[in-house]
Amino acid sequence: MADIILSEAEKIFIVHGIQDNFREDGRSCDDYRQMELETGLISNTSGSARLRLANTEILVGIKVELEEPKPEKPDTGRLEFFVDCSANATPEFEGRGGEDLATEIMNFLSHSYSSETVLDLKSLCLVPSKLCWVFYVDVLLLECGGNLFDAASIAVKAALFNTKIPNVSISQESEDTELNVSDDPYDVKRIDVSRTPCIITLSKIGHCHVVDASQKEEACCLARLMMAVTAEGNVTAMVKEGSGSLDPSSVSDMMQSGKKIGQELNYKLLEKLKEEEQKGLKRQTVGFLR
Amino acid sequence: MAGLELLSDQGFRIDGRRPHELRKIECRLGVFRQADGSAYIEQGNTKVLAAVYGPHEVRGRRGKALHDKVVINCQYSMATFSTGERKRRPRGDRKSQEMTMHLQQTFNAAILTTLYPRSQIDIFVEDLFETTSIVDFNHFEESFGGAEVIVATLPRSDQIIFLEMNGRLHEDHLTAVMDRAIAGCKDVYHIVDRVVREHVSERSAAIGSEINNG
Numbered sequence: 001m002a003d004i005i006l007s008e009a010e011k012i013f014i015v016h017g018i019q020d021n022f023r024e025d026g027r028s029c030d031d032y033r034q035m036e037l038e039t040g041l042i043s044n045t046s047g048s049a050r051l052r053l054a055n056t057e058i059l060v061g062i063k064v065e066l067e068e069p070k071p072e073k074p075d076t077g078r079l080e081f082f083v084d085c086s087a088n089a090t091p092e093f094e095g096r097g098g099e100d101l102a103t104e105i106m107n108f109l110s111h112s113y114s115s116e117t118v119l120d121l122k123s124l125c126l127v128p129s130k131l132c133w134v135f136y137v138d139v140l141l142l143e144c145g146g147n148l149f150d151a152a153s154i155a156v157k158a159a160l161f162n163t164k165i166p167n168v169s170i171s172q173e174s175e176d177t178e179l180n181v182s183d184d185p186y187d188v189k190r191i192d193v194s195r196t197p198c199i200i201t202l203s204k205i206g207h208c209h210v211v212d213a214s215q216k217e218e219a220c221c222l223a224r225l226m227m228a229v230t231a232e233g234n235v236t237a238m239v240k241e242g243s244g245s246l247d248p249s250s251v252s253d254m255m256q257s258g259k260k261i262g263q264e265l266n267y268k269l270l271e272k273l274k275e276e277e278q279k280g281l282k283r284q285t286v287g288f289l290r
Numbered sequence: 291m292a293g294l295e296l297l298s299d300q301g302f303r304i305d306g307r308r309p310h311e312l313r314k315i316e317c318r319l320g321v322f323r324q325a326d327g328s329a330y331i332e333q334g335n336t337k338v339l340a341a342v343y344g345p346h347e348v349r350g351r352r353g354k355a356l357h358d359k360v361v362i363n364c365q366y367s368m369a370t371f372s373t374g375e376r377k378r379r380p381r382g383d384r385k386s387q388e389m390t391m392h393l394q395q396t397f398n399a400a401i402l403t404t405l406y407p408r409s410q411i412d413i414f415v416e417d418l419f420e421t422t423s424i425v426d427f428n429h430f431e432e433s434f435g436g437a438e439v440i441v442a443t444l445p446r447s448d449q450i451i452f453l454e455m456n457g458r459l460h461e462d463h464l465t466a467v468m469d470r471a472i473a474g475c476k477d478v479y480h481i482v483d484r485v486v487r488e489h490v491s492e493r494s495a496a497i498g499s500e501i502n503n504g
Contacts, residue, residue, distance in 0.1 A: 087367070138369065
């Protein structure tokens, strides 16, 4: 990861601040930084979102394609995640330099969406074992300002909310199935994202844990717990990361606050997405022009 | 000829532009805070983000360093969702490698490389939406075939620093096409120059007020 180097004194300053529930940018331990979110800004995708969380910038594009279902799950559609760490974020990511981090994010995202309760994948199947919708979720990391996993998951959820699948009518004539994919941009269906998870990363710094760690705080953190929390408070995936260790009681503490913050984050996110959608066509897309 | 023509009888292109007209360009500088320099440019539907790091010490293999000039290191990648059909890889395919080489060649000529010996400048370009060349075809026109000439110039001195032609073009037309391309370069230059000037005056005003207040 694109780490920054801190001196011992700088680390102590950050750790002491966190102990007093007052972080270097004035936040308390369970506050997020300001987010900037916009959906539907890339016109040749089925759904897209751009998220800026302080200095972390993420762009997600979703393309839906008709394909054959996997043989082990003949009656469901599927999600395929792909993460690319752009060299724009840091020169270390040039060539294959960002691949490790990208795979890590990709795997955790697919884990957190692997639960059957998250999305109604059955509704994405058109003809069992023949035809289903596949969502290609492409995450592009453009700038690293800490807390990449949370940011990626929020952007993915927003892009899924924005995704429009063309309606398909199927006519069965003896052996052949004939498909008619609607090309009317308003004749579309949406998917229900109310049960999709957001990833919450809790970083253990000193004796306390914080959410949404900045890059500097990440440099002080030895162990973190990442959990994918849905709006109902269910955890669909969890992983402990980092070189340090955690004792069981602090894990349960972290899970408690992760669940609470996760539920709130999901709720707020959906509220804002609906608010944006209500503006409808009057809304001007800003993109990177701000 | 059956099917579509690139130019209508009235001399308009498929999207209603005249032959020499560029699509609308919008540009912003300082998109990223961590890069040493960054810009975003939008031309019609083409959207590109660029970041520059350096000049800094040569990274990786030290042998790369040049004793008399700076190493220009470019990378062009396309977002996997940028094209009509989804791409499998953001870079490493022929088109991105070719673009990387074009960038490398252009900037080796454009930058005064002798000013920073033994160091390196990184130029990273991320294409977010279907790229087209600077002479500005739209995607349909590009895929339609026909000869294509790519030119990059230094607008102040009128020097050509990059030139490439694909396809077949009669010699007699070459001068006219080149003139048109150079005029196109100048048009783009004027737009970008204005944005740069605006950005600099805005930044310096901000710095000035910071000094006055603090």
